[in-house]
Amino acid sequence: MNLKLIENHRSFGGEQRKYSHYSEVLQCDMTFSLYLPSNKGMEKIPLIWWLSGLTCTDDNFSHKSGFQRLAEKYQVAVMIPDTSPRGEHVADDESWDLGQGAGFYLDATQEPWAKHYKMYTYITEELTAIASSLVPNFSGKESIMGHSMGGHGALVMGMKNTERFKAISALSPILSPSQVPWGIKAFTTYLGENQTSWKEWDASELVKGTGMPPIHITQGTEDGFYPEQLTETYFLKNAQENNVAVDYKKEEGYDHSYFFIATFLEDHFAFHMEYLR
């Protein structure tokens, strides 16, 4: 596993850690970040997964959102993966919404991406085993949240693993990737032209399933990517027709940035903690 602790910062009483390791699934060196609360009460600690958006690494959320205050307040560990496989030998694209920094949290089937772009299996299996070994006194309870591409990733991972994740939330998420430019570009490239294969990676299709965890979504009205990339209509229609509980909130005047994320994060943590206790 070659796990190496490369940073450790005290933050709000807990520890903000960053690790590097060689990923067998992705076939490359990776980093991830992990927050461990102080756990002064020696309680069982649940785990929230955070998935970031396009162009991010695991640093954006830990550097810019201020989430550590909430994780310490609620005594919850937070795991932050990178957004794609990395390295000079890993396929890439010159545009910012494809390739490295834009893995879309799926398992690619098309060349030259299939060898490394397996973010779904990396997170749900390899990183999951690592997380379990690193969170002391882990309660075994997990939930998942994310932003934009990562908001979509959180919905897909949560809805594909309904027994495992107790709650799902997303800030300005892509909701119907098969119908918006970012998603069409990524799915065509990673999964191929046959749109039948897209369905298992599309939150608007998965929401037609049964036994879904509760879902909470926040979208800013002044988000430059809304509604073109982040349209909610089809997702909400499918959720409603299938009786899936989605709390979709629009917030006046907010954009797509980490200023928006930082503003509404407490609301999201409080929502998750209802199901993680």
Ligand SMILES: N[C@@H](CCC(=O)N[C@@H](CS)C(=O)NCC(=O)O)C(=O)O
């Ligand atoms: N093309 C722009 C926009 C990309 C963008 O807004 N990315 C969002 C996720 S979709 C983000 O979280 N950016 C990193 C940040 O704001 O720290 C860029 O390269 O920064």
